[in-house]
Amino acid sequence: MKNLWITVLVVLGVAGASYAAFYRLNDDPALRRAAREHDAMAWLRTEFQLTDVQFAKIKELHDNYGVQCARHCAAIMKARRTNAPANEIAELEAVCVGSMSEHFQKVAHLMAPQQGQRYLALVLPRIKDYTHEGAPTVQVNP
Amino acid sequence: MKSPESNEPLSRALADWRVQPARNPGFRAAVWARIEAAGVPASWTDYARRHAAMVTGALLVALVLGGWAGREQARSQVAAERAEIADLYVQSLDAREMSMP
Numbered sequence: 707m708k709n710l711w712i713t714v715l716v717v718l719g720v721a722g723a724s725y726a727a728f729y730r731l732n733d734d735p736a737l738r739r740a741a742r743e744h745d746a747m748a749w750l751r752t753e754f755q756l757t758d759v760q761f762a763k764i765k766e767l768h769d770n771y772g773v774q775c776a777r778h779c780a781a782i783m784k785a786r787r788t789n790a791p792a793n794e795i796a797e798l799e800a801v802c803v804g805s806m807s808e809h810f811q812k813v814a815h816l817m818a819p820q821q822g823q824r825y826l827a828l829v830l831p832r833i834k835d836y837t838h839e840g841a842p843t844v845q846v847n848p
Numbered sequence: 849m850k851s852p853e854s855n856e857p858l859s860r861a862l863a864d865w866r867v868q869p870a871r872n873p874g875f876r877a878a879v880w881a882r883i884e885a886a887g888v889p890a891s892w893t894d895y896a897r898r899h900a901a902m903v904t905g906a907l908l909v910a911l912v913l914g915g916w917a918g919r920e921q922a923r924s925q926v927a928a929e930r931a932e933i934a935d936l937y938v939q940s941l942d943a944r945e946m947s948m949p
Contacts, residue, residue, distance in 0.1 A: 713895070720910045720914065728916070730918075734926045746936065753930070829934060
């Protein structure tokens with residue numbers, strides 16, 4: 707009976723070791739750290755394996771887009787505040803969507819081709835999946 | 849002292865002698881049963897050797913199930929966190945997401 711329990715313990719030990727080894731092999735600590743810290747630029751760097759040069763160019767692109775995005779944001783907010791007609795707000799939002807898509811294309815273009823395609827596949831559907839939820843807290847410009 | 853010629857029939861008989869014992873598949877189990885009956889505690893390695901098929905099978909199942917569970921758990925966590933940061937990334941660049949003051 708004692709040997710049976712030892713066997714059970716050995717089997718559980720092997721299962722635990724196998725779990726830990728495969729968990730470690732399939733984990734991505736850098737991505738998870740970036741996600742935990744809401745650091746989008748760190749995420750981009752690790753997720754799409756950016757070189758220092760690519761990262762610097764993409765960061766610059768994001769910084770420049772931030773100015774453009776703030777202008778769009780101000781226009782949309784003003785239209786909402788003044789209860790502008792729905793079609794006017796929709797038009798401003800369409801401009802925002804167009805400029806975001808263009809920005810994402812530029813970012814993808816700076817990445818390695820395969821990574822750029824993966825990036826677009828990840829971000830473009832999220833523009834369409836807009837749900838009018840609360841404001842984000844992500845850190846794009848660390 | 850006997851001469852080598854006098855041993856010849858015996859040598860021939862020994863040379864021709866072949867033992868062909870009947871095969872007994874339960875021999876090993878019977879030996880272990882007798883050891884157990886004698887009250888000698890078997891070590892775990894002896895136990896594992898006796899139940900080699902069962903122990904090996906259980907270890908293989910543990911290895912596969914443990915590995916599969918670890919892989920799936922890690923992948924699902926990474927996928928969930930990737931989706932979360934990607935959502936936040938896109939929202940941070942989306943002027944439509946800005947709330948009214």
